[in-house]
Amino acid sequence: MKKNKSMIMKTKSKYIWLFATLLAVSACSSDDDSLTTSIEAPKPELSNGEADFSKYIAVGASFSGGYTDGALFIAGQENSFPNMLSQKFALVGGGTFSQPLMNDNIGGLVAGTTVLANPRFYFDGSGPAILPATPTTQATNVLTGPFNNYGIPGMKSFHLGVAGYGSLNPYFGRMASSAGATVLGDAVAQSPTFFSLSEIGGNDVLGYALSGGTGVDQTGNFNPATYGANDITDPNVFATSFNAAVSALIGANNAKGVVGNVPYITSLAHFTTVPHNPLDPSNPDFGPQIPTLNNVFGALNPIFQAIDPSRAIVFSETEASPVVIRDETLADISVQIATALNNSPTFPAFLAQFGLDGSNPVVVQLVANLLGQTYGQTRQATENDLFVLPSSSIIGQVNQTYAQFLAGQGLPAQVAGQFAIEGVTLPLEDKWVLIPSEQASIKTATDAYNATIESAATDNGLALVDFKGILEEASTSGIFTGDYILNTSLVTGGLISLDGVHLTARGYAVMANEIMKAIDATYGSNFEASGNLLNVSNYGVTYSPMLQ
Template sequence: MTKLTKTLLGGVALLALLAAGCSLDTPDPATLADVEQPEGAEYFANYVAIGNSLTSGFMDAGLVTNGQVNSYPQLLASVMGAKAYTFQQPLIAFPGIGSSSTGDPSLVAGVLHFDGAGISLAGTTALADVQSTLLLAAAWPVPYNNLGVPGATTLDVTSALGSGSSQSPGNSYFDFILRNPSFGDVSMINQAIALGPKLITCWIGNNDILGGATGGEPEVGINITPTAEFNAMFTDILDGLTVGVTDRYGYEPAIFVGNVPGIASAPYFVPKALFDVMAGNPIPTEETAVYVRFPALGYLAAGGPVPLPPEWTLDAGEVGVVDTAVTEFNAAIAAAVAARDNVWLYDANTVLAGLDPNTEAAHFLALVGTLGIETAAATTYFSLDGIHPNNRGYALVANGFSAVINGALGTALPQIDIGDITWDPTYDMLPKQGGPLLDSRAAAA
């Protein structure tokens, strides 16, 4: 168990009484006899989101309130008419809880920010202070409506109870989002069912592929989930949600799923020619690179030797492995949706692939030199980590889901004006002068 895990679990021990709230005991059928199936906007009365970092509002390599209040589930809940106190998220105070390395096990990284010269950590928090200063909603007495966990895989939705059982070992995000064992050791899917959702969004599968792509050496069965295994787990999730809610509450939930975006949509994977421009000169690589991973800028800034080792690049064969997995996963998702009357698909892959790679899907660092901070931030849909959307990107996703919901349920959810959504990559912190484009700590994001 990690030190962060122990800190988080110690703080939520007072919530032990909540385990009963997650109980999935079989209800008395007589109590369900008169329950009516929701229609139209009635589905909006109880909305729950499950998934990974893309659901949680993760941006700039971390979870922080600035991103969470603009997560696509929160934006969807808002246009559905939910008040802030009725749609609950595991809000994290600034500087957030990030995925970067601090180099010091007693410190927890915050999110990344643009400091005026490059990308660096916006701050750190002492491990001992995480519970008291960062976890703003730890005492919420029932499961969160947004159960998206950064790093979650498809297997984790039904199997992970905490950092000790997550597919990627030691993922402490599970501990302060699922809050087990205080919640009775209940998985993401069963916490969602316990809330009795009438409408569910589920966006999962990205991390079953992304680990291979971001590691630079993708291989099916090693760091990419085989398609047959993904399909079995994904259909189990859909059927588990449907049966679980129907058996316990007497109505069938409407489920809306997102599919898996291709890596070409994410500015984390930088085309080799563009990477050379960002680095300031042509960078030799050990393999013939199609893409260079964005954090290689930090590797070079820290004095890493060249040619770049294979873990920093993807060659044509490796890109083919990843692209094939994305295609197969999305075919499995589409087939699962087509086979079920209460499930609909948001084609996130097509939407994100349609963004302009030179503007909307460009990395902030590739834009800021010519556009300036404010215009660059208002142009791209991606955050500083290059994988996750920024506030504007999550609004785009929310609009996509709401359009599918309207078509399925005959409702009239309004579209969010993305022009009204802002993203501040500086986090309103004073810039400093000098320094590398991407510092070595931020490079680990």
């Protein structure tokens, strides 16, 4: 088994020809309407119904802010759904709408020369890549308000009322009215007559999901999608925070508003793009290694079969094979593995094929213990496991840190490298995968959040948008809108941006339309009937790298 640096085809390479199709049509186009000619009845004049849009305030997280392609930048902010809504509201008495714009279209944040958040992604011809530029937006430059859009990337439900939150989250810090301000306080101070309270609850589970259920930020930098502790927010804490926000925004003006429920975020492209079985036997870097790999795991599989047959690891020579993962819900059988190998009469010969001295009891015990520690809680992935998007860049790669660890234990460098291949001989860590129990925790919390949101809407007569149902539709049959069928596929779906989580401009236009439909149903406005919904065809799905 030779040491190699890439045992799978790059996940993003499949997008090269797909993106060419995307540029041509963006998604499936329907020409059915062109086959018939009809005379439409005159549309009614646009009416705001019972809603007063003279002071519209948006409160939310990254979606409200216009976050897309992994960053906040001017073009994305201008295509935020609150800004789109404000332009429609202006037709029926809506006032000006101010946003805390970034410096440019590079995206990202800096504090002095320290990069807090990276530039946006762009499509490099094969997949998402970080724009090769340096952010210019200084987090310490506080803008002069007031503002109408309080869409704060990274904000969780309980952050709404945290005094001095701007010192913790630089996106709010650059727009806060004072050092001790709260997001909710600044929003309410504008005396809204109409408000949107959207995607509250998304970040309460998203940080946990993006970290593979570990609760640990993988990036090392400020990440607006995972800011703060990444544990799932307790539903009772969420309920208290959300209901307080609704009461405060309604306030003395008896403001009307719209709220949105929380989708199952595991349906987003960030969690559905990387397959559980990316190890392709036709890949010349992987296929020739399969016999040796099966020989390696052949020493362990009898132990697995005796304890738990589902843990057996076999790589197919004819079909794509699943990666090997660590599953912390499995019983730890490290000791049993080490003991069985130490006592195996065939283990010395197994070691000899790797150039190790199988006649030396010290070597036998060392390697037996290392194999026990490595594979004590492992199995091959199934279709029920979800992999975070960044895992595509490490599967099949040699984990140099682990290889150095093995070398430090006395293994030859070549052998150490052979047993440090991510997802093959080295089980993928928890941070790269959401196992079913972690997915269930996300779903349970999301359902609880949505029960609170729906009750708040009913009790206060607010419009409610079923974003959960919309995303489910997009991830299954696709959303039919205008000339397009939009789905949640990365790059080609048209709905989800290059970061795999946030929406494209076209996706935000769809979101704005659904909000207007909900307002129509609740407050008697007629954005849809009067023909004043947004034409999603006017909004793109990606931004040029030249836009800076």
